[in-house]
Amino acid sequence: MRYELYYWPGIQGRGEFVRLALEEAGADYVDVARLPANRGGGVPALMRFMDDAKATHPPFAPPFLKAGKLVVAQTANILQFLGPRLDLVARAESERLWAHQLQLTVTDFVAEIHDTHHPIAGSLYYEDQRREAKRRADDFLRNRLPKFLGYFERVLGANPKRGGYMIGGKLGYIDLSMFQVVSGLRYAFPKAMARAERKASGLVALHDRVAARPRIAEYLASPRRLPFNQWGIFRHYPELDGK
């Protein structure tokens, strides 16, 4: 099965959570919008899909994944779909619901991270909402960052299998997502994150364990991994990084 991933070409964004799963599994996939337009790629390929008036299951927004005739959208839903196919989640329903529950909590966290630099509107530039961004980021660093990291650290610590993974004794898609969140927060808020990591040693160890997986290490060093930049979810504005 060759998977087709559709996501904005210039950023890691929400698509990156899906890429990490595909890369770790060594799956056969095409990152469609990053292909040149003359090979059927680019943003036009993505927009054709979004705007297809005949589609009965249109996605609201990227990322979406094409798997044969099936089109699946919403990051956490894509991961839930891929999980058993890529051996990145256990088979039991209770474990799959738990993995998805954690992934949806990552979704909430990511939305709040995004809104630190865009608290008013995605349609406006950061520069047009700087003052509000400062207020929101201050609250985020004081209240929300420790709450989310503390929760995930607690989940790690409560896993009865003591292998350092979020669920059970082996790596799953949720671990890959935790890696991405820690990486992104380090890029966006280096000072605040350095402080927050003192209380999140399990997550830091998990981040390093994921980064050292052979396929992930190869991916991170490849041109397929886009660098963090100022157009994605995780953006570095020094004035938002606390004191």
Next chain:
Amino acid sequence: MRYELYYWPGIQGRGEFVRLALEEAGADYVDVARLPANRGGGVPALMRFMDDAKATHPPFAPPFLKAGKLVVAQTANILQFLGPRLDLVARAESERLWAHQLQLTVTDFVAEIHDTHHPIAGSLYYEDQRREAKRRADDFLRNRLPKFLGYFERVLGANPKRGGYMIGGKLGYIDLSMFQVVSGLRYAFPKAMARAERKASGLVALHDRVAARPRIAEYLASPRRLPFNQWGIFRHYPELDGK
């Protein structure tokens, strides 16, 4: 199977999407935090669960549902779990993924609706973020409300079964959620919503169809249905309702 729903007792909030599914199905359930404390209810019962240091699958936030030994959190995940058990979603994986994808888009919509009155921080009062709320609500009404409603209207129109439901030829949990969204938006933004509904006749008809279901009509007239109020997701501040 008696389900136990845990959610903040004073508001409809995210718990309402789960209540509507349980009510439509005539399921046996207890709304635990709305029971008196001397019958094991109230907020203490909810907090005991959240703070249980021995829990291996702790929820990040309400709502969560206890079904036998299983505890499931995240609204859309709960609905995905209940869907087949309450006959509110089709059995085929492709249909279940599609229903869940739409429900996750409702989740995104609901988060944006909430943030119109709390763009800076959930920990602050509305009065402490009024100016920012006005800016965010203006953008929401101009750009986001029409985009989300237009999307759901498109999905309704693209359903090859022409029964007026979101998916296939019979009512599912996503239809109940659409009812709740339309109801809540009418409460929060009566003027803006009256305008927006002119382009969403399918959703208005769906709202009315759901409201007329015997069990839903009985529920809405009962004391189990809390009224909308100024502590929930959908709040009415006239100054945010546009011109």
